Amino acid sequence: MTVGAGRPDVGAERSRVRLVVVQALVFSLFATLLARLWFLQVLDGEEYRAQAASQSVREVVVQPQRGLIVDAQGRPLVANRPSWVVSVDRTLLGRMGEDEQAVVLRRVAAEVDLRPARLRRALLDCGVAGSIAGECWNGSPYQPVPVATDVPEQTALRILEQPEDFPAVLVEQQTVRAYPEPFGVNAAHLLGYLSPITEDELDAAEAADDRSVNGASSVGRAGVEKQYDAWLRGMPGYRRVAVDSMGRTLDDAEEVEGVPGSTLVTSIDAKVQSVVEQQLAQTIATARATLDTVTGRRYVADSGAAVVLEADTGRVVAMASQPTYDPGVWVGGISSRQLARLYSEAAGTPLLSRATQGQFAPGSTWKPFMTAGAMQHGYDEDTRLACSSGFQVGNRVFKNYESGAYGSISFAKALEVSCNTFFYRIGYDYWQRLGSDVDDVAARDPLVREAQEWGFGAETGIDVPGEAAGRIADRQWKRDYYESQKDYYCAIAAKPRSHPDNKGVSDFVHRFAEEFCVEGYAYRAGDAVNFAIGQGDTIVTPLQLARAYGAIANGGTLYEPRVGKAVVGPDGSVVQRIPPVVQGRVDAPRDVLRYLDAALTGVAANPQGTMNWRLGGFPLDQVRIRAKTGSAEVYGKQSTSWVASYTDDYVVVMMVSQGGTGSGTSGPAIRAIYEALYGVQGEQVRPAAAAIPGTVPPRRLPRFELDGSILPPVVRRAAGARS
Template structure:
């Protein structure tokens, strides 16, 4: 054999042998060293994991009436991932689906596109990797057609699912308190690191507001997982493993549907009445609370909306309507997020502050028509003089000038324009003791803090707004100068003063503070909490809406107990004095007209009217109350923005609520013997609820 040929054959043998060794080594690696890993990968290629959503728990009132529940619905969903793999991007499938559902392909394409700052609703705000519902009220014949002809609808799923339903028991809506659901986004999935860590999956709807958000973990349950076998074409050939979902627990609240409905109707009636009289009356709120425990019985906010608007997708126009000012921003709860000057309802704090600062509780004080504070006259409502009177009478007739005197003298003692290093600020200190200027701690998200202004706040505010104020003082109000020159000149003068020394806490600031005007802002819930403290003898309760969490089998997961209340640093004699004074407001005071004909012998309502003047707007009407006056159980507060006087608009609304609660004026009583249920409703395994009997202690 030719040596050259022999060499070539030798090299060839070596190469072949090396290739065989490499192949054997690779096989050893695949089958022995990494065999288990690749067996798992191969199994995953033929197994698909499907997340099965859990049925969300109900939200019930204290008697077991469903405020939110579920209904079984045929839902058609579209898998974007499957459609994207088709040659035409799924257009043909969407066309056939649109014809089946009686809609258009364009409409379906809108529903499955992903939401972004540049994409208007309808769109999909959730994860792009989960099936997207496009119809939740499908006729069974339509669903059957889709299921029987699955090969014509690849990527389309028709299945029975639980869909949120809002039955409105007794006519109650409580939209802002209940909140709403939206799909979990991919960003949220990434933050929570998925199902294995937190129980969240791509098919989850999560609470975005209200009780749905606050108690989301309890309500949503745990999704199940179904592993199915598929062939090379993606067709399901069997089931490998199935883990059933765990239904969510139901939330029992302290809300009473009848009282909630009455509060909503009363606020609407007051708004309608004010509008008929020519007022703007743009919003309102009402709070009903157990004065002893802080349990919230009703939270009404106007304008409201139908929460079912979120089901099945929401259009851009509907979404903007919930947030837009043109429709009154109905998504906002005025009861816990609305901030308004409280006017004379604030005087319970000012009386306590004055007495704590040394003014005699049983003293007599002059109530002239006006009182000079610094270089400015501050007037009573309509300039009316009442002569000398006690603090009791000052609350009954709502004398302002007595409180101007207190505030001005306290301001002077603190050093006036040259304050002491650590001024006492008796009015502001007492207001904070009553819980104003801080959140109440209610178990609802996005609660507002309100505002208690003082020297520190005013300086900080001035520093934050100084540039804009100085600019307005120099070049502002050009358009107004042409239409209303005197008003423009006034505003420029104010801006100039604020630019130069807007940080100064002036005597007028102190005077306005004492009657709940100026820069003082409170929420209706804060005011209800403060009046509860007066009514119950000094306990500053923490409001609670949630009462208990109950599993689907009826067992109680936990009772939701309010935190221990703080003690109001006000002498019990002062609180008792104010309770007696407030009891006279409805008999011979500023609310006597509103309660004319009301059966005060059966339920004596004590309260205080308030009429807040707001620059550039109409007056805000308030009435804060508790009842029965001698043994207070409930606090009811009503606020109507841009309506008029508290005695004309807010007090009648509160009267309506009490009539519904106690069954007066021909109405059916919402309360049994004047009390709330003392037992939890029983949730049965089939989802029905047994209404409790008995009354609360």
């Protein structure tokens, strides 16, 4: 009995031990849980709250409103308009299954009138497998991809009202470029266009810590849109918005406002630009309906350009090029078909600005500069040379084109009647005395040096990117050209015309190849006489020619032409003025410049002057026009029509490729432009009717009011025509 009496006590003890162990275990678990909760909520609470917020808050880039481009009177040439844009967030789209993605993309494609395959290509990063240039996304991989611009408002609202059917799809209003076209102006080559930023450009901006662009930015690609892009683009803003698991916006969390772009005030006058564009288009249309008596067919008139500069500053008042294009085709993305047309030769390469990039033989408009060179190197005002019907060089007779035979005449008369043979004699004289050794590349040539002096063969420095430099076809150029082409032409010349390798080579090309292979490097007398009248291989741009005539008008200063006049901030304050820039000065005596001025006055005013017949009844006593006409011959093509002219205030130049004679084709348009500039009505000058208030371009800027309106500059006087 005594032995069994202690057993219940032992069992109870064991039960208590087990209970204590369980209690300790439970306590330790609670302690661990509490410690973990304290760690998560207190010690690392901020970090986890930030991570949680990052999953529910998206940062949306708010594109700034791009700055306006206005003319000298404050009229908008480029503005902005609202546009509904549909974008797809690829991050949210990637969280869906493939079937759900396909459904969403089909819905979006149907709403924005795109094929699903095209929509998928738009979502691909450029450079990855399957991407197509012009259709892929070249912006940031983290930015929602715009897939449709200018979506109808009904479509935009329908997508916004049905977010459950369009997860990962964003719809917002953005601003895109608009072209008000005051007085119907086009000015596409001057204004330029925008296109999406490339990945390389974005990487470069990020490396430079440039925050003014992002993956969805559009940047300037041509014209003043490109030149002044940094001013026009502004600074983007950022909006942080709360979203649900499907990417639908719940609420705005935070916003950093962007800064609108600045306004570019240009020296362009919309009224004058309109007149110049209309006159150029009409001149080309008239030429195409006119019979060319030389070829027996109508003029092709495939392209043309016109330039109006302010003589004293080099500022561009108007500039037109044909063929042209609608700058609006770039808004919202250009199609492959539209882009191909802009580069198409069959369409006339509309993207090419003939005013700054077109290069043409100047013909007789070259002669004033040759006169200046000759009068500083052995000739003078008393010089008399024969203006015969032809001038023989070797076995070839070089003939007059526009002029007849006038006997022994002066430089002034030679310019007035545009006598070729007069200038042939000068070119031949210099060649014979200074450079008859064809191997002497460094032979002195006063006429070549004079052409360089007037800025030919080099860019003018205009603030429109992509201008051509033209070409002075001197001895060095001819030697360089020979070295670059001799292998090609010698290969043709080495085989008979009938050889299979020469299939498609004409008899003329084969003969040319034979001559070129043997002596293509030689600068002969024929090259020299052609150079003296602006023929041969020398080419200029219409802008170069206008700038040089401006130097005659202003006493010898070569300006870098300027389109931009000032940059004005969003608050209306002037951020930066863009003054005229002097590139150089012509080293010609004042008496030579005065002589040229008087001679070119005779071209317009004297009965035998080649421009006079187009100015009958024009009040030349009040508006003194100086002019030079030109008809440049081009092998295999019809002649190029030129008129270069100026007054005390303006320089006006027009060119029509394959358009006929100078005054015959371009003369009426030149007259019409001057009539608009000075308010000429009949034989009277009425300054109140001038295209520009006060007759001359305003020195002051437009007035930017507090309510956002832009008013014309104050005009203090009606200048009228200066004599």
